[in-house]
């Protein structure tokens with residue numbers, strides 16, 4: 510696909526950002542229904558509010574238009590009360606919702622909020638388990654607390670690694686790196702596929718079970734678990750400087766590329782026996798593509814870097830060609846098939862990662878800057 514196609518897709522998505530900014534009320538866009546494109550919102554940001562801010566920060570940086578930076582700043586203030594909420598998903602909320610503002614636009618309030626959230630997260634670190642547990646207020650799944658974690662939040666390491674660079678507090682980087690490394694044992698199978706979640710004994714740190722919150726079964730591969738692993742370990746390697754974390758990211762990416770359907774867009778679970786008569790999850794493909802674009806910068810060896818770039822490019826091309834609506838929404842995301850929640854919808858995080866990837870492919874942003 511030539512460069513102008515990426516620009517055209519960015520313009521489509523930006524038009525939807527403008528419409529959403531002008532019309533959304535009552536909270537952060539979470540997911541949208543396909544008929545009229547209306548958003549279900551979350552008053553306090555749930556685990557996803559940061560992605561909306563992230564799209565505004567990216568647009569501010571790419572256009573130089575201060576209106577987007579002002580808007581992002583206003584939305585970021587709504588996240589301030591979440592700094593100390595007891596959920597490890599704050600790593601996602603504040604990396605995209607705040608730290609990105611500091612990284613991309615130099616916003617000093619964004620820096621302050623991002624650092625505060627990183628320090629608060631680090632305060633919940635369990636040194637026996639070498640992990641920041643999900644916490645009692647983790648937003649969206651059934652088993653939460655001090656003895657649970659999931660691959661979806663490996664990405665916390667990015668916020669901690671960034672905050673360590675900003676403050677010189679090496680402890681934050683060390684906690685981030687350990688948290689990311691522990692999830693290799695928790696979630697990565699020997700063949701490179703990923704199991705979403707794990708329980709551990711908070712007193713000894715010993716893993717007690719592997720299971721899934723959102724996949725079809727504990728032994729299946731839920732597409733978003735696979736994608737979060739690729740992205741989470743790639744980001745963790747970059748921001749903590751622990752380059753051993755590239756190995757799990759690459760192993761997970763190889764597995765993805767060997768198992769994704771020929772049209773490059775994953776179904777919601779790789780092991781759903783109903784494939785192809787079941788839901789896609791475009792958000793999983795967008796996350797995986799964003800992760801592979803980072804591996805295309807970080808992996809050792811030109812051949813490997815080139816292969817990751819090619820895989821990411823064909824995934825993003827397939828999303829744009831077949832799932833990005835004329836109005837700029839990324840459709841056919843599957844939030845939670847187990848409870849039939851938003852199974853063919855626009856999901857704000859999928860939209861964010863497609864938008865980020867398009868900016869990388871169009872040469873407007875460096876893949877490892879964000």
Ligand code: GLY
Nearest residue numbers: 649661723733844
């Ligand atoms: N827990 C994040 C997700 O559902 O992908």
